[in-house]
Amino acid sequence: MASENLTASSYIQHHLQNLTFGQHPDGSWGIAHGAEEAAAMGFWAIHLDTMLFSIGLGILFLWLFRKAAKKVSVDTPSGLQNFVELMVEFVDKSVKETFHGKNKVIAPLALTIFVWVFLMNTMDLVPVDFLPHLASLLGVPYFRVVPTTDLNATLGMSISVFALIIYYSIKVKGVSGFVGELTLQPFGKWMIPFNLLLEGVGLLAKPVSLALRLFGNLYAGELIFILIAILPWGIQWALSVPWAIFHILVIVLQAFIFMMLTIVYLSMAHEDH
């Protein structure tokens, strides 16, 4: 019983371990074996699996859409073009409903976020052992295939969005306008420290909540897939199929929410109070 528990927990831990490349405390470079070694590497380490899948899926997205965009036809759209147009139109509509200013960046940004996050989330539907097992046969000890279950990936995106929020806030309102927005609301100039605290928390909550929402949803989803994978093989399908079907909803919804909130935050950055 105890040994079974041990294998189950080590199985889960193994599945939640990124392929981390960095410098060991003894000075040598290499792959971290186990969570302690990865933690000991500190900030200057990189998750090779997360980078591989996120960049690979990003290139897949851009290659597919660029292929359709290159031979775009007004009169006779091909199948791929129809799909691309559907996505572009959907994103364009979402952006136009929320954001009323003129900005060339927001719509392509929203499209990139939606499709990219969707593709990264979709990796969650690949059975949890397929790719890691394949990788272990090739001698790769750890392999997490869903980049959005890595907080680094979601935070990387949300911090980029945060940078854009600050950039556009300053660009539209000016430095004084932006600082004024942070300090003179909601209680007037006699309460500046309190206002700053309130608005600062509100501002910082945007990227943090954006990243944690996506990460949490996908992490939990993947964890449940892993837990199901521990069950005897004969009954796994009874749980994993319903969860996978339900998860299709989560995958699309989380990609959509990330895109929508980005649009909302950026349009708030454009608004003068």
Place this chain on the structure above:
Amino acid sequence: MNINLTLIGQAISFAIFVWFCMKYVWPPVIAALDERSKKIADGLEAANRASRDLELAQEKATQTLRESKEQAAEIIEQANKRANQIIDEAKEQALADGKRLRDAAQAEIEQDVVRAKEALRTQVSALALTGAEKILGASVDEKAHSEIVEQLAKEL
């Protein structure tokens, strides 16, 4: 769950993807969509215009048809009038011709009658003379009696 360099790597790749999408994916697709919606709007407008033109043309055709009918009726009326006129004229002409012919015939008949009378008179006078000769049994001196004979002939 360690925060590490992956964060920066993700941010950089995200920025590159967004840039590429903004530069090479979004503009051609959205341009095609705009162009298509413009084309559809133009097509619908053209269809509207065409149906309006058709309506106008039909109206015009109806009007032309009505005008031609009116003209045709007028022409027929004129033709009828003219035909009646010609018939009247012909009748008059025929009447006049008939009268003239009748008059000529009448004159000829009268002439013939006069000539016949004359001939008869001559013959009667000759007959009378012959008769008288026979009655008298002697020849009558024509010269001596011609006055009498002529007078007789005149009385006939």
